[in-house]
Amino acid sequence: MNTSNKLKNLHLLWRASFGPTTEQLGDLTRLTPQKYYKTLVKASEKEPAFISVADDALIKAYEDLQDPEKRKEYSEMQRRDVNRMQLAAIRQLNLRWFKEMVTTQAQLREKMAFFWHCHFACRNNNVFYNQLLLHVFRQYSLSDFGTLLKEVSKSAAMLYFLNNQQNRKGRPNENFARELMELFTLGRGHYTEKDVKEAARAFTGWTADRQGAFAFKKSLHDMGKKTVLGQTGNYTGDDILDILLNHKQTARFITRKIYTFFVNDNVDENIVNQLAEQFYNSGYNIAALMETIFTSDWFYNPQNIGTKIKSPIELLAGIQRMIPMQLDNDNALLNLQRILGQQLLYPPNVAGWPGGKSWIDSSTLMMRLRIPQMFYDKDELNVSPKQDDDIMMGRKADGTAAVPTPVRKPYGAINAKINWAKYTAQYNKIKREMLLDTIASNLFQTDASKVKNVVAKNIDTSSKEAFIKTATIQLMSTPEYQMC
Numbered sequence: 001m002n003t004s005n006k007l008k009n010l011h012l013l014w015r016a017s018f019g020p021t022t023e024q025l026g027d028l029t030r031l032t033p034q035k036y037y038k039t040l041v042k043a044s045e046k047e048p049a050f051i052s053v054a055d056d057a058l059i060k061a062y063e064d065l066q067d068p069e070k071r072k073e074y075s076e077m078q079r080r081d082v083n084r085m086q087l088a089a090i091r092q093l094n095l096r097w098f099k100e101m102v103t104t105q106a107q108l109r110e111k112m113a114f115f116w117h118c119h120f121a122c123r124n125n126n127v128f129y130n131q132l133l134l135h136v137f138r139q140y141s142l143s144d145f146g147t148l149l150k151e152v153s154k155s156a157a158m159l160y161f162l163n164n165q166q167n168r169k170g171r172p173n174e175n176f177a178r179e180l181m182e183l184f185t186l187g188r189g190h191y192t193e194k195d196v197k198e199a200a201r202a203f204t205g206w207t208a209d210r211q212g213a214f215a216f217k218k219s220l221h222d223m224g225k226k227t228v229l230g231q232t233g234n235y236t237g238d239d240i241l242d243i244l245l246n247h248k249q250t251a252r253f254i255t256r257k258i259y260t261f262f263v264n265d266n267v268d269e270n271i272v273n274q275l276a277e278q279f280y281n282s283g284y285n286i287a288a289l290m291e292t293i294f295t296s297d298w299f300y301n302p303q304n305i306g307t308k309i310k311s312p313i314e315l316l317a318g319i320q321r322m323i324p325m326q327l328d329n330d331n332a333l334l335n336l337q338r339i340l341g342q343q344l345l346y347p348p349n350v351a352g353w354p355g356g357k358s359w360i361d362s363s364t365l366m367m368r369l370r371i372p373q374m375f376y377d378k379d380e381l382n383v384s385p386k387q388d389d390d391i392m393m394g395r396k397a398d399g400t401a402a403v404p405t406p407v408r409k410p411y412g413a414i415n416a417k418i419n420w421a422k423y424t425a426q427y428n429k430i431k432r433e434m435l436l437d438t439i440a441s442n443l444f445q446t447d448a449s450k451v452k453n454v455v456a457k458n459i460d461t462s463s464k465e466a467f468i469k470t471a472t473i474q475l476m477s478t479p480e481y482q483m484c
Helices: 003-016 023-027 033-043 056-066 076-103 107-119 127-139 145-153 156-161 175-185 193-202 237-246 248-262 269-281 286-295 312-322 330-340 362-377 420-427 432-443 449-458 464-476
Strands: 206-208 214-216 226-228 231-233 325-327 416-418
Touching: 003 033, 003 107, 003 286, 033 107, 033 286, 056 076, 076 107, 076 127, 076 312, 076 330, 107 127, 107 248, 107 286, 127 145, 127 156, 145 156, 145 175, 145 237, 156 206, 175 193, 175 237, 175 248, 193 226, 193 237, 248 269, 248 286, 269 286, 312 330, 312 362, 325 330, 330 362, 362 416, 362 464, 420 432, 420 464, 432 449, 432 464, 449 464
Parallel strands: none
Antiparallel strands: 206 214, 226 231, 325 416
């Protein structure tokens, strides 16, 4: 057995995807990391299918509300019903994308889309806008950052989230321009207040129609000269995006964020500088950057292995990828996301999730350790998510204050139907005395000798099948499994 390849490929799978599946475990020792990465790339080459969750009733109601005459026929109660339908559809979009993360072979694409979702943090109560922005993340996740940036910047979800529909000549709204520089391109400290004000003028007139298509209202655009980052001209929004892309600090900011997400929270500045130079010179080629990272020797150095705390989505998806299962209670999965602090399509604010050690506190750690057991024996989910009062950065889509709604207690079992036969089959040829070591080596990237001694006391030894099941659940229920 090539244990070196297995460890490296397990590390690669956790960082470039949402973890290994039962079927992939057999390939961990057979392929080199470079060849394994190529299989991930190949599986992600096909363009993703558009994820649509809005049913005919919601589509009709939404279209009616865009027609001034038909809109008059809707009572206030009916309009509220449409809003509830929208929110229910967004929850379905969350679940559909999560299931894609769990089941698709295009793991590299979905993991990169997940990164961009975290980077371009956006919340919007319009499911149609959400569907379009999610497709942008998935479609351009491995293309070039310039194209991705422009597509996101012209998306209805982002323009409305950052109030650019209110940005007009003589009354500029600086929200979009500020977050564009601070969070999406340059990073704090690399621009001035004047740069923000001038850039905001360039984005006047940028909005979207009710169908989510980008719209430029020339009558609202400031045609005057603007000075941004030392350059002066009669700039439009597209010009500002090009100026930001031509600034090498953008390449460094994005590369550094990718490094902390995929490699290590403790940044090696020399490596980041080299990667940023490559990224900039390649025309912001995302796929080329990720190939350099995932095939470099330093990526597999001991200090980069098993050092990152899995985000809630990575943890939940990873468990379901390793142990084949179907969930009867999708609401429980949504509540788990909220309890653990990461709900897809609902970042806490425009800065997104801070990640790292923020994932762990006394309550979330205990819940994380319970999750494998909850999947296994129908342990009830009897913890309420925290009240969320930061919807749309404290505002509704129309800019008015958001009023938090009561949160119901999410009592109930997860009801996971686990295909244990498929999972245990991979261990049929493993001798009994080697079972615990083999299972641990599939779940952990670091030395698990101390963990094995502890969990061994709670393993059911009545049969080989019982041993495999309980050993897996016990190992997944340790603090060590929280790391990747």
